Amino acid sequence: MSHSQSKSFPSITGLVSIVLTSAVLVGLSPWLHEEFLPSMGIGLPWDFAIVLLLSYMASTAGSWLLSRAFQRMHVDVEWPMAAKHMPRQQVADEVREVAPYLRVMSEQLDGAIQETEQGVLSLITSLNAIHTVSDRQMQRINTSDESGAAMSSALEEKMLVDKQLGMILQMFVDKQQADIAINMGRIKRLQEVQSLTGLVADISQVAKQTNILSINAAVEAARAGDSGRGFAVLAAEIRLLSNRTAEAAINISAKIKAATEGIDDELRNATEADERGTATGSMRKVIVDVDEMQQRFSVACRSLLKVIDGVKLGHHDIVMQLSEAMGQIQFQDVIRQRVEQVQKSMEELNGHMQNMADQLVDKPWDPQTMVSLRQRLDQQVASYVMQSQVETHQGVTGKGPTQANDRPNIELF
Amino acid sequence: MAKKILIVDDSPTMTMSVKSSLQMNGFEVKTAADGVQALTLLKGGLKPDLIITDINMPHMGGLELIKNVKALPGFRFVPILTLTTESDAGKRDEGKRLGATGWLVKPISGADLLKVIKQVLPGT
Numbered sequence: 001m002s003h004s005q006s007k008s009f010p011s012i013t014g015l016v017s018i019v020l021t022s023a024v025l026v027g028l029s030p031w032l033h034e035e036f037l038p039s040m041g042i043g044l045p046w047d048f049a050i051v052l053l054l055s056y057m058a059s060t061a062g063s064w065l066l067s068r069a070f071q072r073m074h075v076d077v078e079w080p081m082a083a084k085h086m087p088r089q090q091v092a093d094e095v096r097e098v099a100p101y102l103r104v105m106s107e108q109l110d111g112a113i114q115e116t117e118q119g120v121l122s123l124i125t126s127l128n129a130i131h132t133v134s135d136r137q138m139q140r141i142n143t144s145d146e147s148g149a150a151m152s153s154a155l156e157e158k159m160l161v162d163k164q165l166g167m168i169l170q171m172f173v174d175k176q177q178a179d180i181a182i183n184m185g186r187i188k189r190l191q192e193v194q195s196l197t198g199l200v201a202d203i204s205q206v207a208k209q210t211n212i213l214s215i216n217a218a219v220e221a222a223r224a225g226d227s228g229r230g231f232a233v234l235a236a237e238i239r240l241l242s243n244r245t246a247e248a249a250i251n252i253s254a255k256i257k258a259a260t261e262g263i264d265d266e267l268r269n270a271t272e273a274d275e276r277g278t279a280t281g282s283m284r285k286v287i288v289d290v291d292e293m294q295q296r297f298s299v300a301c302r303s304l305l306k307v308i309d310g311v312k313l314g315h316h317d318i319v320m321q322l323s324e325a326m327g328q329i330q331f332q333d334v335i336r337q338r339v340e341q342v343q344k345s346m347e348e349l350n351g352h353m354q355n356m357a358d359q360l361v362d363k364p365w366d367p368q369t370m371v372s373l374r375q376r377l378d379q380q381v382a383s384y385v386m387q388s389q390v391e392t393h394q395g396v397t398g399k400g401p402t403q404a405n406d407r408p409n410i411e412l413f
Numbered sequence: 414m415a416k417k418i419l420i421v422d423d424s425p426t427m428t429m430s431v432k433s434s435l436q437m438n439g440f441e442v443k444t445a446a447d448g449v450q451a452l453t454l455l456k457g458g459l460k461p462d463l464i465i466t467d468i469n470m471p472h473m474g475g476l477e478l479i480k481n482v483k484a485l486p487g488f489r490f491v492p493i494l495t496l497t498t499e500s501d502a503g504k505r506d507e508g509k510r511l512g513a514t515g516w517l518v519k520p521i522s523g524a525d526l527l528k529v530i531k532q533v534l535p536g537t
Contacts, residue, residue, distance in 0.1 A: 120426045128433050319437045323523030326434035330520035333424040337469075337498050385469060387500040407502055410525060412515040412532065 016066055017059035025055050088360060095357040102346045109339050120332045127322050138315045141308055152301045159294045166287045173283045180274055187267045194260040200253040207245035214239035338389060345380060352376060415441040416537055418530075419459065421451040421466040421478060422496070427519075431465065431496070434523050435530075440537075448473025452481055461491065463534055468497035468504065476504065479511045492533045496521065 029051045086094075214235045221232035352373060359365045378399060384390050387405050394400035418440050422428045428444040435442050443459060445451035447470045455461075464482065468475035475495055482488050492514040499505075505516050514533055517526070531537050 117426055121429060124426070124429045124433055131433070131437050320524070322437055323434045323527065325523070326430040326437075327521060327523035327526060329426060329430040332426045333422075334498055334519055336424065385497075385499045385501065405500055405502060407500070407505060407516075409518040410515070410521065410529060411505070411517075412529065413509045413513060 017063045020059040020062045021055045023058070025051065028054060092357040092360040092362075095353050095360065098353040099350050102350045106343045106346055109343055113336050113339055116332050116335065120329055124326070124329060127325055131319065131322050134315050134318045137311070141311045141315070144304075144308055152305070155297050155301055159298070162290050162294060166290055169283055169287050173287075180270065184267070184270055184274070187263060187270060190263045191260065191267070193256060193263070196256050197253060197260075200249050200256065203252075204246055204249040207242045207249060210242035210245070211239055214242060334386070337385065341383065341385075341389060344383070348376060349373075415439055416462040416534055417441045417443065417460070419443045419445065419451060419454065419461040419464045421445045421448065421464065421470070421475070423447055423467065423470045427467070427496075431526070434526065438527060440530075447471055448475065448478035448481070451478055452485075455482065455485060455488065460487070463530065464491060464493045465496050466493060468495055468499040468508070476507055476511060479508060479513050483512045494529065494533065496526075 217235035217238065218232055221228035221235055224231065352371070355370065359370060377397065381390060381393055381400055384393065390400050390405070418435055420428050420431050420435075420442060421444075422431075423446050428446070432442045432444055443454060443461065445454055448466070449472045451464070451466070452473070466475040466478055473481075475497065479493050479495075482491065482493060489512075493512065494515045494517055495508055495513055496517045496519060498519045500518055508516055515529060517529065
C-alpha cells in the first residue's frame with residue numbers, strides 16, 4: 001500500500017470527533033433550544049455559541065480519550081479501508097535485532113580471517129620446507145663441487161704426468177725407430193761384402209791360369225834337360241802356389257757366401273719386424289689411448305662442473321621464486337585490514353540503529369544528536385588507511401578526498 | 414657475517430613471510446609484534462643493521478617507535494624502513510620527519526624488498 005493512499009483517509013479519532021460533534025448538534029441542540037436555554041432567558045446568538053462550544057468540547061475530549069486508549073494498547077488504528085503500516089514498536093524491535101545480525105556477520109568475517117591466517121601460515125611453513133630441501137641439496141652440491149674441484153685438480157696433475165710420460169714414450173719410440181733405420185742402413189751396407197764374390201772369381205781365374213802356366217813351364221823345363229832343372233823346380237813351386245791360391249779363393253767365396261746369407265736373413269727379419277711395427281705400434285697405441293682417456297676425463301669433468309653450476313643456478317632461482325611467493329602472501333594482511341575496517345563500520349552502523357530504535361519508541365527524538373547515516377558514511381573516509389579503500393568508497397558514493405594520492409608505493413627519503 | 418634485521422608487525426603472516434624471505438637471502442632476522450616489544454629487544458642489547466616496521470599496530474605504532482628508536486643511544490644512524498598499508502601522505506611525511514629511511518606500501522614483491530634493502534645496506 002502506498003503512503004499517499006493512507007494519507008487520503010481520516011483517522012478513527014477524527015471520525016469519532018465528527019460523530020460526537022454531530023451528536024451534540026443533532027441531539028442536544030433542540031433540547032437546549034427548547035427546554036433549557038429559554039428558561040434562562042438566553043437569546044438565539046448565545047444559544048448558538050453555547051451549542052458550538054459544547055460540541056467542540058465533546059469532540060476534543062472524545063478524541064483525546066480514544067488516542068490515549070490506543071497508545072496504551074500500542075496499536076495504531078487507521079481507517080479500516082487503508083493498508084496497514086508496520087507498527088512503530090515492531091519497527092523498533094526489528095531495528096534492535098540488527099545487533100545480533102551484525103554480530104554474527106562480524107564473527108563470520110573473524111572466522112574467515114583466522115582461516116586465511118592459518119592457511120597462509122601453513123603455506124609459509126611449506127615454502128620454508130621447500131627452501132630447506134633445496135638448501136640441503138645445495139649443501140650436497142657444494143660438497144660435490146669441492147669433490148669435483150679436487151677431482152679436476154687431480155686429473156689435471158695426472159694429465160700432466162701422462163703427458164710427460166707420453167712425451168718420453170714418444171721420444172723412446174722415435175729413437176727406437178731411428179735406431180732401426182740406422183741398423184738397417186748398416187746391414188744394407190754389409191751387403192756390399194757380396195760384391196767381393198767377383199774378386200774371388202778373378203783370383204780363382206788367375207790361380208787357374210797360373211797353374212796352366214806352371215804346367216807349361218814344367219814341360220819346357222823337362223825339354224831343356226839339365227839346364228832346365230832349376231826352372232822345373234820353380235814351375236813346380238808356382239803350381240803349388242796357384243793350387244793354394246785356388247783353394248783360398250774357394251774358401252773365401254764360401255765364407256763370403258755364408259756371411260751374405262746371414263746378413264740377408266738379418267735384413268729380412270729386421271724389415272719384416274719394421275713392417276709389422278709391433279713394439280713401436282703398441283707404444284704409439286698406448287700413447288693414443290692415454291690421450292683419448294684424458295680427453296674423455298676432461299669432457300666428463302667439464303660436464304660435471306656444468307651440472308653443478310646448473311644446480312647452483314636452480315637453487316638461486318628457487319630462492320628468488322620463494323621470495324616472490326613470500327611477498328605475494330602479504331595480500332592476507334591487506335585483506336585482514338580491509339575486513340577489520342568493514343567490521344568497525346558494521347559496529348558503528350549497529351550503534352546508529354540502536355540509537356534510532358531508542359528514539360523511535362523509548363526516548364524523545366533529538367535531531368541535534370542524531371547523526372544521519374549519510375553523514376556517518378562520509379565520515380568513513382577519514383578512517384581509511386589504504387588508497388584502495390578510498391577508491392572503493394569514491395566508486396560507490398562519488399565522494400572522497402579532492403587531492404589525489406600520487407605518492408609511489410616505494411619511497412626512499 | 415650476516416646482516417641483522419628486526420621486523421616489527423602485529424600480523425603473524427607478515428612477520429613470518431618477510432622473515433622467511435630475508436632468511437632465504439642470507440639475513441639474520443628477529444621479530445617483534447609491536448613497538449613496545451621492539452623497544453624491549455633493542456634496550457636488551459639487540460643491535461640490528463636495519464629495522465622494518467609496520468605503522469598501525471597496537472600498544473605502540475610505527476611512528477612512535479621510530480621516534481623512540483632515534484632517541485636511543487647508538488641507534489641514531491640505524492636505518493628504519495616502514496612496511497605498511499598506510500598510504501596517508503601526512504603520516505608518510507611525519508615518518509620522514511621523524512627519521513624513517515623509506516616508506517614501503519604493502520604488498521611489496523620479494524625482489525623489490527631485496528632491492529631496497531641492498532640500497533639501504535650497501536655491501537649486502
